[in-house]
Amino acid sequence: MKLTESSKLRIVLLELEDQNQARDSAHFEYMQALLEKGFSVTRATPTGTTAPTDRSSLLVLGQFDKDQPPSDLQSENTEVRFEDSRHLNTEDVLALAEEIRETTSSFKHGDWKPWFPVIDYDRCTNCMQCLSFCLFGVYGVDDGDHIQVQNNDKCKTNCPACSRVCPEAAIMFPKYKSGPINGDKVGSKDLQREKMKIDISALLGGDVYDLLRTRSEKAKSRFSKERNPDKALNERVKCLNKLADSGDIPPEVLMSLPSPDVIQQRAQEAKEKADAALSRSQSKT
């Protein structure tokens, strides 16, 4: 099942007006534990409003009298289950939520760290440098030849390299450590910094991956002659760390780069894709 096709389970913590305020701390513990397991949680009280209900399956936890809650409801698209939470501890709640998640075939969270580029279209000029640069097929174009993120699960975790080649600082990784890549405001200094990076890559032949590949191949060649595997490994780590620091690219990403031939082939394909989209886009204007 594709990520976007999965159903969803939402937990509702129901607090009625006359109920014991001591439940607040329990609800905090429930909520924190459920969020850490990836569930969405709604706290429903008589005060304030929440977003309207959708077709998610619901587990409603609250204090219910004997005649309540109403019997579990089930419709074509939604399943609602009520549980009296007075005698449930946090582990019970987690086990119950997990059980219902499985029976409703709802999405299981946490299998993939959500690391992917987010395009700021207020800044993006549709220059296609990101598409040309990425070897992993993360980017593509829509029907109108506008750049878009098409395969975010192909992105290499913790690698912000494409944002470094964007001349407008329009590519964000919200979980990145620093700005403007993390979504912080873009200042003129940031733009100058990005420009310098492009200029550097141009001086190096305009192909950052080619540089990385060459250096990586040299390193491999050198280390293959080493007899001491521990020493060779240490040297490789040292070298890759240096590369990682300069390009902010995780060593594991550099290590996972395909063979030089495949890199060249992919780079050529990406460039052709970008050129074609640019050409179509320019002929429309």
Next chain:
Amino acid sequence: MSQNQESTRILYCHCNYAQIISPEVKKEVLSQLCETNQAFDAVADLCEMAARKDPELQRLTQGGSVKIAACFPRAVKWLFSGASAPLNREQTEVLNMREQSPENILKRLKAKDLNPNLPEDNQPPQASEQPGKNK
């Protein structure tokens, strides 16, 4: 510009899959929210939902004005937009748990007024020079 909002919703993001927001900040904001009588929605990780284009993001944009405790407003704007669930700029205030203190965030979450702060659409570049333009 500040607006008075009688029924502003609250959305809390736990940013579950990265260590970029201090656990202490998240704990303080969430526990204090639970101590109020305020109803609110909480999600494990907006990035993860955006990556999946989770339809729940569309639900979360509905129901009028909203205050979102998450990260940078620019990131939040484009996470929602990228999942085909654009936020209403006039009705959204983002509190940044990466930079603001829990006290300030809670103060804004509890305040009756709304200070919309999503970036304006098509902001002009802040530098005089625009490198890399193709057209």
